[in-house]
Amino acid sequence: MKKIIGFIGAGNMGQAMVGGIVKSKLLQPQQVMMADRSEERLKVVSKEYGIKVNTDNKEVAKNADVLILSVKPNIYAPVIEEIKDIVKEDVIIITIAAGKDISGTEKGFGRKLKVVRAMPNTPALVGEGMTSISPNEKLSNEEIDEVVKILKSFGKVEIVNEKLMNAVTSVSGSSPAYVFMFIEAMADGAVLDGIPRDQAYRMAAQAVLGSAKMVLDTGMHPGALKDMVCSPSGTTIEAVTTLEKTGFRAAVISAMKSCTNKSIEMSK
Structure with missing residues (x-):
């Protein structure tokens, strides 16, 4: 896979996903980028996984073919506002926060993009994650398969109807x-x-x-x-x-x- 995977947010879940992706060797470390406001946190991630890190969200957003928003739900809106005009036109946006639906993400970006709502869990860090996803209609079957392949690098994946995502949070996310x-x-x-x-x-x-x-x-x-x-x-x-x-x-x-x-x- 020759994609660039970008993460905005280096919290526990973001680090777990990066750890799974890098350890699985699906992608080379140089194909993974991560942005966070905390330089200390980024130093830890860079040392542990050898990926590219940056304190500038825009730098990651403009280069990512697949962009994973791994930030707290309360800062989704300002992060999307910051990057909405510079993401690639064909970027795949993956959201992982509880309560953030596809329509809200599309509204935040102000246009129809390829959006996948996902609910992973922290066992991703040891390659035993459980992630459920709901893609919107903009993704092709091949692109959905690509997303599944990325997420399977750190565990199992199920495709579910978005209306079930709140239940997914309780059965596997939390x-x-x-x-x-x-x-x-x-x-x-x-x-x-x-x-x-x-x-x-x-x-x-x-x-x-x-x-x-x-x-x-x-x-x-x-x-x-x-x-x-x-x-x-x-x-x-x-x-x-x-x-x-x-x-x-x-x-x-x-x-x-x-x-x-x-x-x-x-x-x-």
């Missing part, structure tokens, strides 16, 4: 935080039973990793996989019963609904 909390809670329980903290984290994290891989690799229903572990009158069914009594599933579903509602609120 959910690593829930999983980290679950791992931390499991480790706390292990420490309570005497297992050293560092071992507890490794054991809990590997259990989550392996379980997720079983769901993806076997294609089996998660409930069926759960049943395989639950022996009659055994330790696992005892734990599962306690989780049900304390509202484990209800708590997760309620948290996700709150996340989706917040994303909807941010879109207004």
Whole structure:
């Protein structure tokens, strides 16, 4: 691929995506540019990945064939206002902020551009990201395939209807935080039973990793996989019963609904 990929914003998500792209070797580091107001942050990114960095958003915007806006939702408008007249006519704009829809992005640029609304997550940094995308009608099938290829360099990709993007935020965009909390809670329980903290984290994290891989690799229903572990009158069914009594599933579903509602609120 001979494209220049530009990022505006060197926050956690932007760095995770850059890390995934560079580590996958889909692009050479010199094909990736990143702009941010923080020189300190850019120095870290440049040293870690060897990409081109600049404090001038316009410098990145005018050179990018694919431009990823990886900034906080509250500064999307001023960033777009700054770069809208200098981006390439055939640039592909990828937005990753919750609540920023395609029509709003088009309105900000003042014209119809090729826009892809995306929702990645931070596991992109270790090549295990989950990104959902909704492209507008300006992109050809070949260009959509190109975007998918870029995003697959750091994980899996799903194409969804844009109206589902708020739900995507809760199921994959924000959910690593829930999983980290679950791992931390499991480790706390292990420490309570005497297992050293560092071992507890490794054991809990590997259990989550392996379980997720079983769901993806076997294609089996998660409930069926759960049943395989639950022996009659055994330790696992005892734990599962306690989780049900304390509202484990209800708590997760309620948290996700709150996340989706917040994303909807941010879109207004």
